[in-house]
Amino acid sequence: xxxxxxxxxxxxxxxxxxxxxxxxxxxxxxxxxxxxxxxxxxxxxxxxxxxxxxxxxxxxxxxxxxxxxxxxxxxxxxxxxxxxxxxxxxxxxxxxxxxxxxxxxxxxxxxxxxxxxxxxxxxxxxxxxxxxxxxxxxxxxxxxxxxxxxxxxxxxxxxxxxxxxxxxxxxxxxxxxxxxxxxxxxxxxxxxxxxxxxxxxxxxxxxxxxxxxxxxxxxxxxxxxxxxxxxxxxxxxxxxxxxxxxxxxxxxxxxxxxxxxxxxxxxxxxxxxxxxxxxxxxxxxxxxxxxxxxxxxxxxxxxxxxxxxxxxxxxxxxxxxxxxxxxxxxxxxxxxxxxxxxxxxxxxxxxxxxxxxxxxxxxxxxxxxxxxxxxxxxxxxxxxxxxxxxxx
Numbered sequence: 001x002x003x004x005x006x007x008x009x010x011x012x013x014x015x016x017x018x019x020x021x022x023x024x025x026x027x028x029x030x031x032x033x034x035x036x037x038x039x040x041x042x043x044x045x046x047x048x049x050x051x052x053x054x055x056x057x058x059x060x061x062x063x064x065x066x067x068x069x070x071x072x073x074x075x076x077x078x079x080x081x082x083x084x085x086x087x088x089x090x091x092x093x094x095x096x097x098x099x100x101x102x103x104x105x106x107x108x109x110x111x112x113x114x115x116x117x118x119x120x121x122x123x124x125x126x127x128x129x130x131x132x133x134x135x136x137x138x139x140x141x142x143x144x145x146x147x148x149x150x151x152x153x154x155x156x157x158x159x160x161x162x163x164x165x166x167x168x169x170x171x172x173x174x175x176x177x178x179x180x181x182x183x184x185x186x187x188x189x190x191x192x193x194x195x196x197x198x199x200x201x202x203x204x205x206x207x208x209x210x211x212x213x214x215x216x217x218x219x220x221x222x223x224x225x226x227x228x229x230x231x232x233x234x235x236x237x238x239x240x241x242x243x244x245x246x247x248x249x250x251x252x253x254x255x256x257x258x259x260x261x262x263x264x265x266x267x268x269x270x271x272x273x274x275x276x277x278x279x280x281x282x283x284x285x286x287x288x289x290x291x292x293x294x295x296x297x298x299x300x301x302x303x304x305x306x307x308x309x310x311x312x313x314x315x316x317x318x319x320x321x322x323x324x325x326x327x328x329x330x331x332x333x334x335x336x337x338x339x340x341x342x343x344x345x346x347x348x349x350x351x352x353x354x355x356x357x358x359x360x361x362x363x364x365x366x367x368x369x370x371x372x373x374x375x376x377x378x379x380x381x382x383x384x385x386x387x388x389x390x391x392x
Contacts, residue, residue: 065182066164067131067147070098074126083120088146090130094379097141100130102149107198107238109216111160112152114234116198119149127153131162148216148238158233160216163187168209176206179227187217188231197237204237214238224341226353266387275390276302285389291357291371292382292389296320296331298367303391305378309368320360320368322378329377331360331370338370340377 072092077085088100102119110117111129122128129150136142148162163180170176175190189195189206197204198216209215218234266272272285272292281302285294297307300322310319318333329340337353338360356371363369372382375391383390 065134066180067162068134068144069161070095070100070130070132071153072098072127074122074124074128077122077124085119085122088122088128088130088149089141090128098130099139099141099143100132100146100149101143102146105241106146107148109148109150109160109198109236110152111150111218112154114160114194114196114218114236116200117149117151122149122151126151129153129159147241150216158218158220160218160234160236162238163215163217165209165211165213165215167211176209178209178211181227183227185222185228185230187219188229189235190231193232194234195237196234198239202237204235208237214241226339266384270387272384272387272389274299275388275392277304277392285372286369287387289358292373292384293358293369294372294389296322296360296368296370296374299372299375299391303375303378303380305375309366318362320370322374324378327378329374331368331374333360333362333368335359338374338377 070090070092072090072095074088075091075097076087076089078087078089080086086102088102090098090100092098106119108117108119109115129148130146131148131150132144132146134144136144150160150162153159163178163185165178165180166183167179168176169178171188173190175188177186177188179186189209191206193206195204195206215238216236217232219230219232221230223229266287268287268289270287272287272294274281274283274285274294276299279302281298283295283298285292287293297309297320300307305322305324308321308323310321312318316332317335320331320333322329322331323343326343327340328343329338331338336355336357336359338356339353354373354377356373358371360368360370372384372389372391376382380391
């Protein structure tokens with residue numbers, strides 16, 4: 001049985017995902033970054049068996065993100081008799097193909113105008129953001145329920161982002177800040193921040209902002225910290241999420257699925273074979289402390305990434321970096337937290353630190369080992385099936 005590792009990229013969300021569109025990552029946990037597995041609308045689609053819920057390799061169930069961000073181009077639209085879209089077929093250079101199931105609860109936002117958008121005017125070829133459920137089907141392409149579709153996206157990083165408010169606190173200067181993204185991001189709002197509501201004519205003030213509310217926030221720079229920090233240039237209140245749609249008889253709910261799936265994992269210390277981008281290399285990994293550990297440099301180079309090792313300096317732990325052209329993953333030897341950082345000039349952002357169950361370590365004479373899940377930060381899919389690890 002497949003067990004896909006989670007990334008919070010993604011959910012995700014990720015401060016990086018929120019700040020830098022080009023780095024948004026698909027995180028089937030995640031998303032969102034802040035979404036419990038919820039409101040999944042895949043009933044009635046042929047071949048759309050529900051994907052197994054993500055169960056972390058550590059055996060500890062993590063809180064799923066509220067949503068996952070996908071960005072790409074619309075390649076196909078299914079519409080009802082009134083011309084309203086019911087399904088979106090999409091394609092992304094970074095995230096591949098995806099299908100999003102739409103419902104009357106799906107919200108449509110015009111990012112440039114800061115207001116609700118008319119879905120009937122959507123056309124093929126248009127670039128949009130889709131904030132969707134972290135639960136997806138196993139079909140190819142995968143399918144998921146869309147919560148918010150964002151249109152009229154600006155060329156810079158200041159696009160409207162979907163948040164679920166987790167906490168609200170007052171600052172000394174009279175402004176407010178709310179926590180979102182599973183504790184990964186603080187957003188400050190003050191008396192000068194333009195406020196609006198998705199529902200025309202509805203009034204929204206700072207005093208109305210409460211935990212559990214859904215909002216769209218506009219901002220540019222996210223500080224490299226954890227939690228990340230930013231200030232909103234605009235805030236829009238969204239309607240409360242509707243009740244779950246009734247399920248067909250016999251259809252398992254998302255909440256029921258985990259109890260029906262046994263957790264099948266390798267034995268502690270077991271050797272793990274690997275398949276990397278369709279090739280079987282002459283090396284193996286190990287299953288340790290609930291993590292699939294791999295030799296970082298050898299695996300990274302086989303996948304086309306660059307690796308750099310920085311020895312201990314001035315009391316700082318040894319550092320291993322794995323990077324693509326636009327993204328860098330930092331691993332401190334001996335520390336569980338692994339962080340991803342953008343390399344895009346002018347962009348500021350980072351992922352929430354990820355703990356994959358075991359800290360990176362060095363095997364003499366100098367081979368660094370780390371959890372294979374780190375490669376999800378670089379856009380790869382990491383799957384453990386029995387004693388075989390697939391990264392692609």
